[in-house]
Amino acid sequence: MRKLTIIIPTLNEAFHIEEVIKSASFADEILIIDSFSTDKTVEIAQKYKVKILKREFDGFSSQKNYAIERAAHDWIFILDADERIPQPLREEILNVLENGASNIVAYDVLCSHIFMNRRMEHSTFKNEWKMRLFDRKFCRHGNKLVHEDMIINGQKSRLKNHFDHYTYRSFDRFIAKKNHYARLQAEQYYKKNKKPTFFHFMVKPAFRFFNQYIFRGGFLDGFPGFASAYINSYGVMTRYIKLWLLHHKMN
Template identity: 40%
Template sequence: MEKITAIIPTYNEQHNISAAIDAVAWADEVIVVDSFSTDKTVEIAKQKGVRLLQREYENSASQKNWIIPQATHSWIFLLDADERVTDKLKLEINQLLANTDLKDAYWIRRSNYFMGTKVRFSGWQGDKVIRLFKRDKCRYQEKHVHSEIICDGDVGYLKGKLEHFTFKNIAHYLEKWDRYSSWSATDHFNRGQRPTIFHFVFKPAFRFFRDYILRLGFLDGLTGLIVCSLASMGIFMRYLKLKQILKDKG
């Protein structure tokens, strides 16, 4: 049976880290890669007896690409601190690693929760991520936001799901929203993009229409309205920050 290393990236995740570590206790090795948290994340991780490494945060992709080669085992399972492994997914992974006919990576679908409420539509229904993969076959795209894995090989699908508890409250959302919109603006600046009226008016409007109407966000009730509205405003904020970067750069 193939052995596996579980990796959990963290920064100030004292409310999540214990449950996240417990969620991958079945792995042969668990690594927490911490970006010098200022809360009790590191203290809790040490108490749980996992392998703890720290590195100054540059961006998500850089952090993951740094830690992946340091895993002891050839198979990697990467879990964000706000995600949990369902029993079905755990069983499926263990059965998979007992086989010899394996792909090089696997897509895993996610069930998402917004402030404790499950979001079934609102553009989130097709959410999937590559989180189970061979260490030497995959790497993350070098960008700040929504970096996906590049796999040099065959990719399969798992039936079990991850549970993703995205935001605890609106303050948590706004704090993360501010950070991610800044990173996204930087990515767009690095690609040489310049915002126009199209980016400020039509892209946010279409995002809301797509997620709330075409992707059935209205079926999620008030939560769907909130999720779709915030996503639309996030598009506007991204380009507003991009405009500010361009102004600052002269």
């Protein structure tokens, strides 16, 4: 059977680190790539059989590629600290490693979001596939700072079972994550000399809210559906404000 390394990127994930390590315990290797956490993330992780790398964060893609190159095994599963692998997915991964088709080099996995203690079933949360299981000989992340893409040299398939993403820990933490993503996206646009306009400040945030909450059925997820749509629209607006600040040397 082909062996598996699960890579867990971390930055101040003391709240999640123990549970995510337990979730990944079936792997042949657990590799943590830490961006110099200032909480007890590393201290807690060291209690378990894991390999820990430390590297200054300069983008999600480069951070993950760094860890991928240093993994002990070719087959990789990327698992964020706020994610978990349920038993059905664990069994399916092991089956793929043992019996999977030799021509498939990567697998998309369905992400099931749990937000404000509710499993989200509509809007942008519905049918969100992410490429997480792959053979590193044929796959690499691109150079995006955020929402990283994957360059694949071969065929891919889909797994039947989902992984869980616990998107909400506290309101302040959730907003902080949105601000972090907004900054990275603004820097990405700035490097491409993209300049914000009235359309980016007013139309795009409004469209994000109505598209997610009304047109894609976010209202069916109750108040968490409303809160998610509202905060995501805020994230879009913040991205372009930060881009404007970069262009005016005010960031």
